[in-house]
Amino acid sequence: MWRKIWTLSLRTRGVQAEHPRLFTTTPGKPEKALPPRPKILETEIDESFLRGSGPGGQKINKTSSAVQIKHLPTGIVVKSQETRSRESNRKLARNLLAEKLDQIEKGEGSRMAIKGARATKKKASAGKKARRKYRKLEEEKGVKGRVEGVGSGGDGMSSAVSGDTGASYTGGGGGEVGPATGAG
Amino acid sequence: MPRLAPSLLRQARAIDVLLPPLLPACRDLRSAENELRWLKDHAIKTGRQCGLAHSDASLKRLVARRARGEPIQYILGTEYFGDLELKCQPGVLIPRQETAASVTHLAQQLSKKRKGRPSDLHILDLCSGSGCIPLLFHHEFYAQPGNEHCKLHMVGADISVQALELARRNQKSQIAAQSKRVTAQTTSLAAMRFLHADVLLSEAANAIHAPIGVVEALQQLTNTRPTPAYEVLISNPPYISSQAFRTTTARSVRNFEPKLALVPDNPSSAPSALDGDVFYPRLLALADQLRTEIILFEVADIDQAQRVATLLARQSTWRTVEIWRDEPGATSDEADHVLLDGGESVPVRGAGNGRSVFAYRGAAAAWLQ
Missing domain, CATH: 3.30.160.20 (Double Stranded RNA Binding Domain)
Known part of the structure; x- marks a missing residue:
């Protein structure tokens, strides 16, 4: 009886796996193998x-x-x-x-240089992604603010938008290190 | 012991507040940093096993133990001996690096020539302690190419029941680390035995009381009356004289390691500077009884090595006698031979302090030379 349930659950799992997942991360390109370390006699x-x-x-x-x-x-x-x-x-x-x-x-x-270059590249791209994400967040916030601004009054709108975008830029710039490590 | 410079303590505190208490035991900043790292890893590992998120309190306890001079191997519970990580526990001597070097070199020497070598080798290790010598010999012997079909029959003997228990536990964990395939290597390891015996007991004087003598214990093991032959006899016996124990032995060793494994507890009428030699004549008598052809005995220094080599020269059955230093395989600028009292010249191999005496005779000479 237990075995039956076990096989059943296996089967359902198999079925689930066949469906595409909703959230997927695109697998990165397989990294080229590092050059071997030189042999030491x-x-x-x-x-x-x-x-x-x-x-x-x-x-x-x-x-x-x-x-x-x-x-x-x-x-x-x-x-x-x-x-x-x-x-x-x-x-x-x-x-x-x-x-x-x-x-x-x-x-x-050299092996070390290639390894180091890959690490900095990875870090830079992670930083870039993080900056993009925060900029987007800030922009969304800005849009929200504008909608609210429209409701409150006509004149305050433009200043609110410019202020928000400005903040998003500095936030993005300052977040170069912070969000990158957070994302990693 | 020279005092530690306050600047060193300040420097240590700047790195980590737990470093200064380790300095008196470790003596220098580098080894204190290394030991703190290992203690930290251990605290985290054991904490995780108990399901604790924080290991700060337990780390402080470990540091306090080390600060009192307790050997780090007893605190961490293991020591690396060559390639092997062996269990350690208070009451049993911690395996020393130099012993590993001698044992590895012996395994290499016995593998140089296989023509004429018996397909079965009987190896006895007296005063086996944690079992480190037979276990490492086994590992190193089978690491040499061409030995995969040779069978090792290995026996360790010790007077301490605590040591025997630890040796058997170490044997078990080595068995667990082996592959499941049945080979000469795995069967030799599984067949390794650790016996309770007293090396210094020459005759079956008090046969009713344990421990019994070595020959008797071996006879009981094989269940044969004629004494079995052991081609190879290895021993790292207690060799520190009572004088050297008081003067040149490290405090941590004196306070925490078993004196039974360090100083012969049956001192003869020898002066206190020489009463560390008690075991060697007895080991040689056993070598004769067990028809041993190859011996490797550990010693404290070059002086004791020369005294043991003199004993061997007097026996005149030994074809070759050598003294090995800490690293027997290394080359050094030091003298490559010493002269004994009787005028014989004995080669000294390797680099470092005089560490062991190696000799062979009989049929072994044909395949060792």
Whole structure:
């Protein structure tokens, strides 16, 4: 009996899914995969675990899981102490170094630069959308005000409209950061 | 301990008010920041499990515990040991990074040559504590290519019932993390056993009272009268002398970790600077009884390593004796050998402090060299 209800509910769900939804968000274009990080040869790096001097073993309980790697050809040093696991810090440090080298080598075309550019673009478009939305809201408010203004008297109308639109512009401008984060 | 500069405390307070209390335990700002981040994550995680929205009060409690010097591993309940995240609890020694490096290196050494190596390896870890050594050895051994058909028969033994319980819990969570496919790797892990035994008990003197001796415990396990053979014997025994415990052992270790796992509690007539060596002659006697061919013993420093190497040289059955430093695989500018009292030269491998003694003999020499 339970199984019957279960299959039934599944079926109804399936039917619902076939209908188009009323509110849909248009899926964005699938993002092109980021260029891979350059591979780092283990022979080109010097790795050290920062654990300080002094005795080790049972006598002391060192919590340091920090890893430092030096890229021998360029002399770049990166350090990772993000996690408690030394093994994951080793991986993180290698990724960090790979990204740094990539940036030096390719500049604008590097993985980090592309990633950064995408993020700023996304942020800018979100800001733009937010501004558009608030401007529209303000305009609607303005229209409402005008309708009310018509009711109250003829002369006050024009000033009310200009005041409202002005406010909507400054509001939109000031909201560049605020609504964008709110929308995100 | 040198006092902390007031400017450092001010600097810490500017970042987070919870940082200054962590500084005395962590000593530097970077590690205090790291530990605070980990404590925060832990407070949020445990708070969420209890359905609490705010974790501020519990975070303050965690910080207060750490400020008193309690090891962060006991507070968070786990420690990373190589690739493995193992459970920790007060009363059982926290696994050390250096031990992980030695065990990983051993697994690599035993995988270098497979020709002539037995298809079944019997590995015994004495004073197994949290079970970290057999669990990591298992993990690292099967991470090496070409070992997938080799079977490991692993046994850990400890005198502490609390440690045995923790080791079994750690074994269970490692089993849960394995794939469901039945392989030599998964069966070896499931067959790993942790026994209650006293390493220092030489004969079946007080057989009625637990714990019993190691050989007896192994005989009971396999249910055979002739003593079973264990080709590999690993041990990280209590090795701190009573003098070093008073002087060079960190306060946090002295106050919070079990002394049973640190200082041999059966001191012989040796002077207090040398009474940390009690376990090694006993481990070597067991190696003979169990027909062991490969040993890896952890030590406190290069001096103790030389004393243990001298014991091995006197036995004259060991084909090769080596001393390994903290990172046995690394290269360093330090001396690559030491001279023992008897004039023998022993190679010292890797970088860092003297950390362990490795030796092999018999048939193992053929496939290890």
